[in-house]
């Protein structure tokens with residue numbers, strides 16, 4: 001005993017929360033006024049930072065032992081969409097096509113007309129056949145296997 005902080009579980013809503021052990025009562029966000037002498041104070045610590053972790057892990061344990069799922073905000077963007085977005089503002093059509101070819105080459109080191117088709121459909125400007133024909137005309141792509149290209 002003697003630690004400054006501890007974790008309690010609200011008897012009303014079942015959520016863990018951090019408390020200062022010196023206090024006699026604490027208000028829970030559910031509206032319940034918890035009398036600390038009536039609940040078990042566990043996971044005591046002197047560190048407020050550690051207290052936050054303990055509250056989080058206690059809540060996770062109460063939910064069924066699984067740690068809280070990480071935020072899925074950083075989900076990877078569709079790489080084709082990224083390439084299309086990068087190419088879109090390029091005014092010069094040949095430069096735009098070259099940007100597509102470079103993006104695809106960076107992405108997967110090679111590409112086919114199907115890959116271009118996916119970008120072209122996102123851009124809605126040129127057909128995949130036109131893109132590939134112009135890139136070939138200007139020697140901006142290199143066909144190293146039949147139907148398989150990389151940017152030069």
Ligand SMILES: [Zn+2]
Nearest residue numbers: 010013028030
């Ligand atoms: Zn509560």
